[in-house]
Amino acid sequence: MKTQHGSVARTGGRLRTLAVATAAITALTLAGCAGQGSGGGGDTNADGKIVLDFWNGFTGPDGPALQQVVDDFNASQDEIEVKTNIMPWDTLYQKVLTSVAGSNGPDIIAMSATRLPQFADEGLFMPVDDFYEDPEHDTDALTESAIEASMFDGANYGVPVNFTPMLMYYNKDLFQAAGLDPEAPPTTWDELAAMVPKLTVDENGDGKPEQYAMALGDHETVPIFPSLLWGTGGGVVSEDGTTSTLGDPESIEALEFWVSLVKDQQASPIGLNGADADKLFQTGKAAIEIVGPWMTTGFDEAGLNYGLAKPPTGPTADATLADVVSMGLPSNASDEAKDAAYQFFAYWNSVEGQTTWSNGSGFPPTRSDVADKVTESPYPVVFGDPAITETARVLLPGVAAGGPILQNVFTPALQRALNGEGTVEEIFTAASAEVQAELDK
Amino acid sequence: MTTTVAPAAQRPRRRPASVNVRRTRTAWLFLTPALLILIAFTLYPMVQAVWLSLTDYNLIRAAEFVGLDNYAALFADGAFWNAFGNTVLYAAVVAPVTVVLALAFAILLNQRFPGRAFARTAIFLPFIVSLGIIAIAWAFLLDPNIGLLSYWLSFVGIVPEQGWLTDPRFAMAAVMMVGIWKNVGFYMVIFLAGLQSIPVDMYEAARLDGAGAWQRFRSITLPLLSNQTLLVSVLALIATLQAFDQIYVMTRGGPFFRTETLVTLIYREGFENLEFGYASAISFVLLAFVFILSMVQYGFLRRRQVTY
Numbered sequence: 001m002k003t004q005h006g007s008v009a010r011t012g013g014r015l016r017t018l019a020v021a022t023a024a025i026t027a028l029t030l031a032g033c034a035g036q037g038s039g040g041g042g043d044t045n046a047d048g049k050i051v052l053d054f055w056n057g058f059t060g061p062d063g064p065a066l067q068q069v070v071d072d073f074n075a076s077q078d079e080i081e082v083k084t085n086i087m088p089w090d091t092l093y094q095k096v097l098t099s100v101a102g103s104n105g106p107d108i109i110a111m112s113a114t115r116l117p118q119f120a121d122e123g124l125f126m127p128v129d130d131f132y133e134d135p136e137h138d139t140d141a142l143t144e145s146a147i148e149a150s151m152f153d154g155a156n157y158g159v160p161v162n163f164t165p166m167l168m169y170y171n172k173d174l175f176q177a178a179g180l181d182p183e184a185p186p187t188t189w190d191e192l193a194a195m196v197p198k199l200t201v202d203e204n205g206d207g208k209p210e211q212y213a214m215a216l217g218d219h220e221t222v223p224i225f226p227s228l229l230w231g232t233g234g235g236v237v238s239e240d241g242t243t244s245t246l247g248d249p250e251s252i253e254a255l256e257f258w259v260s261l262v263k264d265q266q267a268s269p270i271g272l273n274g275a276d277a278d279k280l281f282q283t284g285k286a287a288i289e290i291v292g293p294w295m296t297t298g299f300d301e302a303g304l305n306y307g308l309a310k311p312p313t314g315p316t317a318d319a320t321l322a323d324v325v326s327m328g329l330p331s332n333a334s335d336e337a338k339d340a341a342y343q344f345f346a347y348w349n350s351v352e353g354q355t356t357w358s359n360g361s362g363f364p365p366t367r368s369d370v371a372d373k374v375t376e377s378p379y380p381v382v383f384g385d386p387a388i389t390e391t392a393r394v395l396l397p398g399v400a401a402g403g404p405i406l407q408n409v410f411t412p413a414l415q416r417a418l419n420g421e422g423t424v425e426e427i428f429t430a431a432s433a434e435v436q437a438e439l440d441k
Numbered sequence: 442m443t444t445t446v447a448p449a450a451q452r453p454r455r456r457p458a459s460v461n462v463r464r465t466r467t468a469w470l471f472l473t474p475a476l477l478i479l480i481a482f483t484l485y486p487m488v489q490a491v492w493l494s495l496t497d498y499n500l501i502r503a504a505e506f507v508g509l510d511n512y513a514a515l516f517a518d519g520a521f522w523n524a525f526g527n528t529v530l531y532a533a534v535v536a537p538v539t540v541v542l543a544l545a546f547a548i549l550l551n552q553r554f555p556g557r558a559f560a561r562t563a564i565f566l567p568f569i570v571s572l573g574i575i576a577i578a579w580a581f582l583l584d585p586n587i588g589l590l591s592y593w594l595s596f597v598g599i600v601p602e603q604g605w606l607t608d609p610r611f612a613m614a615a616v617m618m619v620g621i622w623k624n625v626g627f628y629m630v631i632f633l634a635g636l637q638s639i640p641v642d643m644y645e646a647a648r649l650d651g652a653g654a655w656q657r658f659r660s661i662t663l664p665l666l667s668n669q670t671l672l673v674s675v676l677a678l679i680a681t682l683q684a685f686d687q688i689y690v691m692t693r694g695g696p697f698f699r700t701e702t703l704v705t706l707i708y709r710e711g712f713e714n715l716e717f718g719y720a721s722a723i724s725f726v727l728l729a730f731v732f733i734l735s736m737v738q739y740g741f742l743r744r745r746q747v748t749y
Contacts, residue, residue, distance in 0.1 A: 094712040101500035122715055123501040208585075208600045219695060269585065271607025271696060276586075285586060331501070404714055408520075412697035419609050419696065 056110035057089035061297035065360025113149035113324040121400035127155035141367040150326040158326025159345040165392035174287040214268040215286035221274030227321035231314015247432030293362040322392035401438040494721035511722035524706040532681040547632035565626035576690035635669035671742040
């Protein structure tokens with residue numbers, strides 16, 4: 001963990017004396033404290049600036065873009081210094097509660113809108129409704145669904161970091177090699193199903209294809225699979241977040257289609273996590289992947305000849321998964337830290353901040369009025385295409401049990417079904433009861 | 442008479458006592474740093490955890506006392522029994538296999554042959570390396586698409602359709618294998634030390650009496666290694682019942698909880714589901730289980746303890 005330079009220098013000398021003078025245990029305890037960095041109160045550093053520790057999970061090629069906006073903000077004024085602390089999302093979710101409870105945690109916490117309600121329900125976050133009420137923060141141009149994504153139980157607990165739909169990446173060279181038109185990616189589930197036999201290739205006939213039509217992660221990944229249920233009018237939980245709909249005929253229909261496509265047609269390897277799926281597509285071993293704009297940089301650097309399109313639409317409904325990351329404040333934040341953080345939130349979502357962010361990361365901007373300024377990267381326009389964003393939905397917004405439902409019920413059930421441990425209907429009817437139990441907790 | 446004898450008898454008795462007191466004081470002084478650390482980092486958290494297991498604590502909200510609700514919920518929880526079964530299976534396979542393999546390696550590497558030092562180091566090395574790093578390395582080796590091991594196995598016709606670690610049929614075996622490979626070197630070293638303390642003349646005498654290699658092993662090596670066997674078996678059992686690191690890194694308890702042990706479940710309940718009270722309750726059930734098993738094992742093997 002990063003600490004302020006001033007405090008390191010000061011405690012370093014004291015520590016050394018103490019370690020010599022006193023028993024080992026004292027030194028150990030002190031070392032533990034010294035290593036923890038700024039506390040939940042927004043410490044001030046040697047220059048009298050308020051230091052805000054900003055935890056987020058932008059570990060990918062989007063990290064430097066985020067850092068750039070933070071650096072610009074730090075340079076734009078001389079009262080606040082934001083320090084980024086970038087770690088894998090999983091690590092962040094597992095550490096954040098203990099850190100905040102121990103009062104040596106972050107001052108600003110970013111997290112996925114799907115996970116935020118769980119933590120808000122535990123009391124980690126403070127409501128930030130007053131941020132939106134202050135006209136100085138200029139929030140009118142922000143994408144409405146990005147703001148709504150962090151709503152839980154009538155209050156808003158976050159300010160958007162990004163809002164983006166997932167798009168279908170397809171490898172044009174592999175399409176060409178399979179005799180398919182590289183400019184005509186599948187637009188519906190049926191078109192996709194018809195292409196799978198051509199794109200999944202098992203040359204040596206050992207039963208394990210060398211090339212797959214898709215790279216579809218089933219665990220530790222952006223939740224593409226649960227979002228596919230929308231295509232038939234199904235879903236994991238009802239619109240109001242109180243009833244499980246996982247066992248409904250519509251949901252079962254979608255699951256049967258996708259499980260059969262993956263298991264029987266070998267459309268995708270089973271048991272991929274998000275990183276495996278990215279790797280498979282990046283190395284040209286999978287022809288299609290549905291993922292967010294953060295992969296564009298990696299795929300460009302790998303020299304892939306790929307196209308981007310809206311994911312194939314289901315038979316009854318046209319809905320794609322939206323990924324929203326929001327940033328919030330720990331419930332024990334001081335007024336001083338809160339005011340400072342609001343200034344950063346406003347800067348992040350300002351015309352200037354969003355222009356830098358979109359140009360650097362490929363994410364579409366969170367506000368509608370900067371599109372003409374984002375010219376350095378071609379991707380924000382593609383991902384921000386209104387025709388796509390209008391159909392983009394957040395998974396399980398405002399559902400406190402959202403995280404546990406996905407991790408403890410949906411993912412294991414899906415893995416059971418993909419491994420043939422029962423029929424889709426049996427497995428997901430049972431899983432639906434478990435989802436309901438989580439919702440009723 | 443008696444009045445004069447008594448103090449005379451007491452005086453010499455008091456003197457060694459004061460030496461004892463001084464010795465005891467020195468001993469306590471030497472023990473103090475270690476004890477302080479134990480109290481601060483082991484005893485105190487344990488007592489705290491007892492309290493936690495009786496509450497619905499989540500780190501941020503104030504803990505509310507719920508009595509034995511967590512324990513009651515636990516015994517009705519399918520996830521707990523699944524993890525319990527996996528833990529027992531893991532321990533039942535890994536502990537004996539590790540001990541037998543360690544003994545076999547120790548006997549083998551107690552012989553003189555070229556490359557002995559290298560072989561000893563090679564077997565011991567995995568123990569020094571962090572289990573987290575080892576697990577990452579194995580996950581790479583076993584990767585279905587880029588893994589070296591998967592590639593070699595494909596030459597002999599073994600082609601897992603999906604990764605070893607995500608296939609419910611192989612995942613447990615894979616984490617077991619890494620668990621064995623990791624620890625066998627440590628137990629081997631303990632056995633090796635034991636082997637070298639067995640007097641050579643015993644073997645010479647046995648040989649003169651016409652005892653074969655197997656008989657020498659049965660009648661000399663095995664009984665005289667009893668102390669080491671006791672230590673190693675208890676350590677191995679406790680270690681396997683607490684299996685966590687490589688499972689967490691390699692499979693995260695998946696696919697669908699097939700490799701979830703009690704400690705991985707504790708981690709999931711605590712840090713992912715944010716149910717710290719419930720997680721503490723599970724850890725106490727595990728503690729009780731480990732304690733009982735170790736006592737039984739100790740009682741059984743202690744009768745064979747030897748001094749020579």
